[in-house]
Amino acid sequence: MRSIGQGTLLIDFPLYLHQIGWNAISIGTLFSTSLFINGMLSFLFGLTAGKYDKKRFILGFQIILIMCATIALFTSNNLLLGGVAIIGGFGRSGIGGSGPFAVIEVSWLNDLIKYSRKSAIFSLNNSLIFCGMGIGTMVATIPEFLSKFVVPDLAFRLIFLTIIFWNIICFYLISKVKSDPISQADSIDKNSEKEKKINKKENKNLILLFAMNSLNGLSLGFIMPLLPYWFKLKFNSNAFNLGIIFTISLFMTSLSSIISIYIVKKIGAAKTVTLMRFGGLISLILMISSPNSLLAGFFYILRSFLNRGNIGTRQALVASITRTKATLALSINNFSQIISLSIGPFITGIFFAHKDYTTPFIIGAAFQILYLICFYLFFKKFEV
Numbered sequence: 447m448r449s450i451g452q453g454t455l456l457i458d459f460p461l462y463l464h465q466i467g468w469n470a471i472s473i474g475t476l477f478s479t480s481l482f483i484n485g486m487l488s489f490l491f492g493l494t495a496g497k498y499d500k501k502r503f504i505l506g507f508q509i510i511l512i513m514c515a516t517i518a519l520f521t522s523n524n525l526l527l528g529g530v531a532i533i534g535g536f537g538r539s540g541i542g543g544s545g546p547f548a549v550i551e552v553s554w555l556n557d558l559i560k561y562s563r564k565s566a567i568f569s570l571n572n573s574l575i576f577c578g579m580g581i582g583t584m585v586a587t588i589p590e591f592l593s594k595f596v597v598p599d600l601a602f603r604l605i606f607l608t609i610i611f612w613n614i615i616c617f618y619l620i621s622k623v624k625s626d627p628i629s630q631a632d633s634i635d636k637n638s639e640k641e642k643k644i645n646k647k648e649n650k651n652l653i654l655l656f657a658m659n660s661l662n663g664l665s666l667g668f669i670m671p672l673l674p675y676w677f678k679l680k681f682n683s684n685a686f687n688l689g690i691i692f693t694i695s696l697f698m699t700s701l702s703s704i705i706s707i708y709i710v711k712k713i714g715a716a717k718t719v720t721l722m723r724f725g726g727l728i729s730l731i732l733m734i735s736s737p738n739s740l741l742a743g744f745f746y747i748l749r750s751f752l753n754r755g756n757i758g759t760r761q762a763l764v765a766s767i768t769r770t771k772a773t774l775a776l777s778i779n780n781f782s783q784i785i786s787l788s789i790g791p792f793i794t795g796i797f798f799a800h801k802d803y804t805t806p807f808i809i810g811a812a813f814q815i816l817y818l819i820c821f822y823l824f825f826k827k828f829e830v
Contacts, residue, residue: 449574449575449576449577449578449579449582450578450579450581450582450585450608450612451511451515451582451608451609451611451612451613452535452579452582453578453579453580453581453582453583453585453586453692453696454582454583454585454586454605454608454609455536455537455582455605455609456537456579456582456583456586456674456692457583457586457674457685457688457689457692458537458586458589458602458605458685459531459536459537460473460537460672460674460675460678461589461602461674461675461678461684461685461688462589462599462602462603462605463476463527463537464675464678465598465599465602466522466599468524469799470672470675470679470795470796470798470799471792471795471796471799472795473672473675473791473795474671474672474791474792474793474794474795474796474798475791475792475795476528476531476532477537477671477672477788477791477792478667478788478789478790478791478792479532479788480531480532480535480536480788481667481671481784481785481787481788481791482784482785482788483532484532484535484784485780485781485783485784485785485787485788486781486785488548488549488777488780488781488784489777489778489780489781491503491549491550492549492550492553492773492774492776492777492780492781493774493777500550500551500553500554500557501554501620501623503550504550504551504554504620505617505620505621508613508614508616508617508620509617510533510534511534511609511613512609512610512613512614512617514530514531514533514534514536515530515534515606515609515610515613516606516610517530518530518531518534518536518603518606519603519604519606519607519610522599522603534609537671548780549773549776549777549779549780549781550773552568552761552765552776553772553773553776553777555567555568555571556765556772556773556776557772564762564765564766565707565710565715565758565759565762565763566707567758568757568758568759568761568762569703569704569706569707569710569756569757569758569759569762570703570704570707570758571758572703572754572755572757572758572761573700573701573703573704573758574700575700576696576697576699576700576703576754577696577697577700579696580692580693580694580695580696580697580699580700581693582608583688583689583692583693583696584689584693585605585608585689586605586685586688586689586692587685587686587689587690588601588604588605589601589602589604589605589685590684590685590686590689591686592604648767648768648771651767651768652767652768652771652774652775652778654824655764655767655775655778655779655782655824656778656781656782657782658817658820658821658824659778659779659782659783659786659817660782660783660785660786661786661813661814661816661817661820662783662786662813662814662817662821663782663783663784663785663786663787663788664786664787664789664790664810664813665810665811665812665813665814665817666783666787666790666810667786667787667788667789667790667791667794667810668790668793668794668806668807668809668810668813669730669790669806669807669810670787671787671790671791671794672791672794672795672798673746674688674692675798676798676803677691677739677742677743679798679801679803680739680742680803681738681739681742683739687739687743690743691739691743691746691747694747695746695747695750695751696750698747698750698751699750699751699754699755701751701755702722702750702751702752702754702755702756703755703756703757703758705755706718706722706755706756706758706759709722710759714826715759715762715763715825715828716763716821716822716825716826716828717822717826718756718759719756719759719760719763719821719825720818720821720822722752722753722755722756723752723753723756723814723818723821724818725748725752725753726748726749726750726751726752726753726754727753727811727814727815727818729745729746729748729749729752729753730745730749730753730807730810730811730814731807731811732745732748733745733746733749733807734803734804734807734808761776761779763825763828764776764779766828767828790806790810793806794806
């Protein structure tokens with residue numbers, strides 16, 4: 447349910463900021479700040495979540511989102527709007543996550559499923575998230591019609607009603623879920639020499655995960671957060687056009703998440719992720735080389751299908767690199783990606799301000815190549 451609202455904001459929020467006078471550098475700075483702060487909070491909450499009820503953390507975030515959306519509904523004050531955007535993660539949530547609580551949400555799900563079913567369940571979960579975001583991007587076309595009857599600023603602000611509505615429903619549904627954690631590991635003798643060696647190896651894996659995933663974050667930071675804005679600046683696409691493109695891409699990504707379950711069974715998790723994301727990288731190059739929005743939209747849809755449909759598989763792989771520290775591994779995974787990702791939007795905004803709509807994506811592609819090489823070499827020994 448929450449992903450529906452996030453899908454709407456993914457399209458409409460940067461366009462709304464543009465409508466009320468924000469420039470490319472200001473929007474990029476806002477998204478960079480939002481990502482950085484959310485990354486720091488995500489790591490902090492991920493470290494402490496194991497000591498408390500994870501369900502309460504997630505319910506708390508629903509309340510925060512409702513409050514932020516209510517403030518944004520009633521004011522377009524730059525300071526207030528920027529503040530609630532940072533707290534709520536408005537407009538930059540490409541995977542419909544729970545802001546700084548996303549890692550807790552995934553960790554909570556990890557606690558509730560058996561090891562042998564992780565990849566399939568994570569993929570199914572992400573399929574539902576992308577499907578919800580697809581519905582949300584359909585809703586994102588509404589301001590284009592409303593602007594014929596009310597001032598454009600108000601037409602965009604009304605989208606926050608959907609955020610309030612869907613998060614109230616989400617709060618209710620989550621409150622009804624019963625937590626019954628499944629033990630993921632056998633009893634461990636922490637004082638044995640064998641256990642100390644294994645623990646040392648797992649800690650090394652966590653350090654390597656941080657370094658490797660920072661490359662992924664750097665790559666995505668130059669590409670994803672300002673992508674709707676890129677369509678607006680380069681092709682003058684409006685909310686309706688973008689809504690169609692992103693709706694199709696998200697539904698296709700939802701389908702891809704299901705397909706990836708079967709591909710993993712055939713060729714393995716690490717190879718599935720590497721091949722699919724390499725295909726997404728080629729699609730990105732074709733997208734930025736496209737002469738019109740129709741062709742660019744087609745290659746973006748293809749990129750989304752290949753690049754994001756394996757998120758569930760990646761989450762399962764990350765959770766598998768330790769036996770009893772899944773929450774820590776997921777926290778490091780999320781933290782390293784978001785912190786490095788926060789660098790990109792600010793720099794991309796500067797390029798956009800100088801009408802350079804290609805260089806940021808080339809930089810992102812270069813980091814993605816490095817990441818894919820490291821990813822396969824690291825994860826080929828793990829299977830889920």
